[in-house]
Amino acid sequence: MNIAEVKSYIEKTLPGTKLTIVRDSLLIENPADLPRVAGLLKESDTYRVDYLASITGADYLQYLECVYHLFSMERKIGPVILRARTNRENPSVPSLVPIYRGAEYQEREIFDLFGIFFDGHPDLRRILMWEGLNASPMRKDYQQEDREKLSAEDIRWLDEHGVSVPPEFRESQQG
Amino acid sequence: MPKSYTVQNTDLLDTQTLEVNFGPQHPSTHGVFRMFVELDGEVIVTLKPVMGYLHRNHEQIAENLTYLGIMPYTDRLDYFNAMTNNLGYAMAVEKLAGITVPERAQYIRVIVSEFTRLINHLSLVGFLLNDLGAFFTPILYAFREREKILDVFEEISGSRMMCNYLRFGGVKCDLSPAVLETMKKITRNFPKFLDEFEALLSKNEILCMRCQNVGVLPKELAVNSSITGPVLRASGINYDIRKVDRYSLYDRFRFRVPLGRKGDTYDRYYVRVLEMRESVKILEQALQDIPVGEILNPKTAPFAKAPRNFKPPVGEDYGRIESPKGELGYYVVSDGTPQPWRYHIRAPSFINLTILEDICLGHKVADAIIILGSLDIVLGEVDR
Numbered sequence: 030m031n032i033a034e035v036k037s038y039i040e041k042t043l044p045g046t047k048l049t050i051v052r053d054s055l056l057i058e059n060p061a062d063l064p065r066v067a068g069l070l071k072e073s074d075t076y077r078v079d080y081l082a083s084i085t086g087a088d089y090l091q092y093l094e095c096v097y098h099l100f101s102m103e104r105k106i107g108p109v110i111l112r113a114r115t116n117r118e119n120p121s122v123p124s125l126v127p128i129y130r131g132a133e134y135q136e137r138e139i140f141d142l143f144g145i146f147f148d149g150h151p152d153l154r155r156i157l158m159w160e161g162l163n164a165s166p167m168r169k170d171y172q173q174e175d176r177e178k179l180s181a182e183d184i185r186w187l188d189e190h191g192v193s194v195p196p197e198f199r200e201s202q203q204g
Numbered sequence: 205m206p207k208s209y210t211v212q213n214t215d216l217l218d219t220q221t222l223e224v225n226f227g228p229q230h231p232s233t234h235g236v237f238r239m240f241v242e243l244d245g246e247v248i249v250t251l252k253p254v255m256g257y258l259h260r261n262h263e264q265i266a267e268n269l270t271y272l273g274i275m276p277y278t279d280r281l282d283y284f285n286a287m288t289n290n291l292g293y294a295m296a297v298e299k300l301a302g303i304t305v306p307e308r309a310q311y312i313r314v315i316v317s318e319f320t321r322l323i324n325h326l327s328l329v330g331f332l333l334n335d336l337g338a339f340f341t342p343i344l345y346a347f348r349e350r351e352k353i354l355d356v357f358e359e360i361s362g363s364r365m366m367c368n369y370l371r372f373g374g375v376k377c378d379l380s381p382a383v384l385e386t387m388k389k390i391t392r393n394f395p396k397f398l399d400e401f402e403a404l405l406s407k408n409e410i411l412c413m414r415c416q417n418v419g420v421l422p423k424e425l426a427v428n429s430s431i432t433g434p435v436l437r438a439s440g441i442n443y444d445i446r447k448v449d450r451y452s453l454y455d456r457f458r459f460r461v462p463l464g465r466k467g468d469t470y471d472r473y474y475v476r477v478l479e480m481r482e483s484v485k486i487l488e489q490a491l492q493d494i495p496v497g498e499i500l501n502p503k504t505a506p507f508a509k510a511p512r513n514f515k516p517p518v519g520e521d522y523g524r525i526e527s528p529k530g531e532l533g534y535y536v537v538s539d540g541t542p543q544p545w546r547y548h549i550r551a552p553s554f555i556n557l558t559i560l561e562d563i564c565l566g567h568k569v570a571d572a573i574i575i576l577g578s579l580d581i582v583l584g585e586v587d588r
Contacts, residue, residue: 052520080443081430083522083550085535096535098522098550102427102441105448108522131430134558142261157256157587166261 030076030106038075039066054096054110060122063113064149067128070099070109077103081129086139088169093120093145115145117168124150142167221249224569228257232335232573235583239560239572246568251561255554258587266547271297272372272511274547279366281549282585284327287320287357288527290370295451296523296534297372301516303504308497309374310453315387315490316360316369317452317525318483319353322394324528325434325476325483326350328580332473333405335577336414342405349397352390359383371508373501384491391487398480406474415470419563419575422467429558433530435579438475439467445526456493457486472578512542520546529553529580549588553581 036048036055043065047058057063070078082098092114100107113122124147125132136147137156144165147153155162164171179187179198187194227238236257242250262281266274278293279286291313298305305313327350330343354364360377361369369376379387405411421431426439436443444461446454462478464471500508507514516538524533530552537546556579564572 079427082524082531083533083535083548085546085548087537087546087548098533098535102443105443110522129430130425130428131555131558133429134555138554142263155256157259159256167264 030109032109035070035076035109038073039069042069042073051112054112056112056114060113060115063111064123064125064128066111067097067099067125071128076106076109077101078107078109079103080107081125081131082108084125084132084135084139086143086145086167088117088143088167090169091117093117093143093168095122095139095145097125120144121146121148123148124153126150144168219244226572228254233576234331234581235586237581237583237586239576241569241572243569246570248564248567248569248572251564251572253557253560255557255583255586258583260588262588263547263549267544270511270542271514271516271544272507274544275370276366276368279368280584281551281588282527282529282532282553282582283365284324284582285320285528286365286367287316287369288525288532290367291317291452292523292525292527292532293534294370294372295525296521296536297516299523300519300521300536300538301372301514303373303501305373306498306501307453308378308495309499309501311490311494312375312379312499313370314453314457315379315487315494316357316367316375318487318490319356319387319390321483321528322480323350323353324580325480328476328577329401329405329473332574332577333411335573336411338410342401345397345401349394356383356386356390359386371500371504372514373504374499376508378499379494384494387487388491391484391491394484395481398477398484402477406477411473412470414571414574415473415578416468417466418469418567418571419578420466420468421559421563425559425562426467430555431530431559432552433526433528433556433580434475434479435472435530435556437461438464438471440464445524445531449524451525453490454486457489459483459485469574469578515540515542524550527552529582529585530556549585551585551588553579554586554588557581557586 032050032053039046046062049056057066070076078099078101080100080102082100085096087094095113097111099109115122122145124136136150139145140147140153141155141157184194222243224241224243225238226241227233228236238254240252240254241248262277266277275290278289281289326346330346333342357367358364360379360383361367421439423439423441426436440463442461442463447461459482462475464475518538518540520537522533522535524531532552533550535548536544539545564575
């Protein structure tokens, strides 16, 4: 599938959509356009992109990115690769679940591991990690917990119960 | 969206639904998987899959390893099908780095992946019958055949299940003439075993009664939910990546893609039996035509000894294959260093679970177990 053709087709049918070609994929400059673009590709008679194969989250330090690999089961062509970028502080991308049911668990996984919110997802909960975890483990700045040190809560409990905690098990003051 | 099931309460008796947790330690969930089920009597009203008990963040581990170092980790994803997991990953990296594979190695790859398909479908059918109550007799028949294939895998790769056999640009070891002879013998005898297996099972009344019209998956829902593999084809959609992408050498072999008609549990069982017959056809052709030659691209051979020197150019690629469970995709982003910047797996059993609730609603609890069995999940791959 020629990505430049797909780009001009989308720009012709949906005026106002800003697209950029990145490698062999289409970057959607404004993530809010994503459902419109995906819906158009799905309904269009030329492409019939009816199958969302995979969604990947990625951390590029300056921004977070979602990469969508779409194929057509009817025409047996593909892939069309779409990208949407979002900031790190308040990451949010529109959900594709109303268009492709198959996005449901994959978006939950990205929410779980990257902390990207998907607006319009019917059931956005953690799927692999446990409830109550306050971190996004797949982000590049994620720090694994230090198993050599005890947490402040545990130290307090031990102190209350009269157990002396050696200084090497205490977390350093710098944090 | 899942269709809803309303509690039937015709008389004035005050009834309540019952909440049951299936698993995580339950023999029929095929691993540590939990189904949170709400029951009206015996009928399922809601079902929520709960997973993550086997999660080890495979993707993050991989981002701190060399490209070749990831290969043994992929074995542990879907631990029944180590060879196809290797193949998907090797193909993604080969696309990324532009590595070609010699012809003999391609043949070996096709042969081992078709043997893997046989193993997977055999175990699936065995476990499905286990769930149906045919306790351990069919699965031991299936495992008897699986054992022969595992012995071959041990001989060529050194390990029965965690094979770690493929390398970028080829395979690790060559097949000796004796191994090829054993493979031919297994392939020759396999249809006989399948005939026997099918005579006992495919028209068995209990199997038919329990499986037919249970867990019907409509075509449109299957496509929209990104279902792949035998589950999709049982719903009647002709989509096999071996035929669509024609990766490796699959365009050279004559085989058909079996399709189901209704998309019920029986179709999902029978499509797999038929797929085994097609795999045998591919194996016969491949074992007949396998040429003599190199098994590893000489350009990449040094990287097997020094994996840190292997640095694919900056870029990204998505490689996908038809694994026995569905579309297995690997998305690899390289930043030019020995470690991948991003490495993601599109796991077929994880995504096939999306429709579990839809096809279980309104059925009895016992049916949910065989529906889950017929979806063919492996928790190593679901949780990653």
